[in-house]
Amino acid sequence: MDNINANIDGQFSNGTPTKPEEDKLRLLISDDSRLLRKKLREELEKLGCEVVEAANGKEAIMRDLEDEPDGVILDIVMPEVGGIEALQVIREVSPDVPIVMLSSAGTPQKLMQTLKMGAIDFIQKPYTKEQIVRAVAAIRKAKAKRLKKKEEELNAAGGAEQ
Numbered sequence: 001m002d003n004i005n006a007n008i009d010g011q012f013s014n015g016t017p018t019k020p021e022e023d024k025l026r027l028l029i030s031d032d033s034r035l036l037r038k039k040l041r042e043e044l045e046k047l048g049c050e051v052v053e054a055a056n057g058k059e060a061i062m063r064d065l066e067d068e069p070d071g072v073i074l075d076i077v078m079p080e081v082g083g084i085e086a087l088q089v090i091r092e093v094s095p096d097v098p099i100v101m102l103s104s105a106g107t108p109q110k111l112m113q114t115l116k117m118g119a120i121d122f123i124q125k126p127y128t129k130e131q132i133v134r135a136v137a138a139i140r141k142a143k144a145k146r147l148k149k150k151e152e153e154l155n156a157a158g159g160a161e162q
Contacts, residue, residue: 024048024049024050025048025049025050025070025071025136025139025140025143026049026050026051026052026067026068026069026070027044027049027050027051027052027069027070027071027072027073027136027139028051028052028053028054028060028063028064028067028069028071028072028073029041029044029051029052029053029054029072029073030053030054030055030056030057030059030060030063030072030073030074030075030078030083030086031055031073031074031075031078031102032055032056032075032077032078032079033075034055036075036125037053037055040073040102040132041053043129043132044132044136047132047133047136049136052067052069055078056078056079056080056081057074057078057080057081057082057083057085057086058080058081058086059080060072060074060081060083060086060090061081061086061089061090061093064090064093064094064097065093065094068094069097070097070098070139070140070143071097071098071099071100071136071139071142071143072090072097072098072099072100073099073100073101073102073135074086074087074090074099074100074101074102074119075101075102075103076101076103076105076106076110076114077103077104077105083101083103083114084110084113084114084117087099087101087114087117087118087119088117091117091118095118096142096146098120098138098139098142098143099118099119099120100119100120100121100122100123100135100138100139101114101119101121101122101123102122102123102125102127103122103123103124103125104124104125104126106122106124106125110122120138120139120142121134121135121138123135
C-alpha cells in the first residue's frame with residue numbers, strides 16, 4: 001500500500017501516469033542544488049511529469065527556449081542569472097508558461113515581486129509534497145486552459161476562412 005499514490009485527479013496509481021503520453025507535463029526545474037533537483041525530479045516523475053533540469057537562471061532561460069516546457073519551477077538565488085531575472089526573461093519570451101518560484105529566500109517583498117511579475121505560486125523551502133502536488137495541478141490546469149484557447153483560436157480562424 002505504501003507505493004500507491006493519489007494522482008492529481010484523485011485516482012490511484014502505483015506511481016505510473018494514468019494519463020496518455022501526450023498529456024504528460026514537461027516541466028523545467030532550475031535550482032543550483034543538484035541534490036534538490038534530484039529530489040524534486042523524483043517527486044515530479046512520480047506525478048507523471050517529464051523533467052528537464054537547469055543549474056542556474058541562464059541555463060533555465062536557454063532550456064525554456066529550446067524545450068518549450070509546460071511549466072517552470074525556479075529557485076530565486078542562483079549563480080550567473082538569478083531566478084527573478086530568469087522569471088522576467090522567460091515571461092517575455094514565453095508569456096503563457098506558468099512559473100512557480102521555489103526558494104528559501106522567501107521574504108514577503110520577494111513573494112509580492114515575483115507574483116506581480118507573473119509567477120503563479122511561491123513555495124518556501126523546505127517544501128512539502130502537498131505543495132508540489134498543488135503546483136503541478138495548477139500547471140496542468142494552465143496547460144489545459146492554453147490548449148483550449150489555442151483550439152478556439154484555430155476554430156475561429158478556420159470558420160473565418162470558409
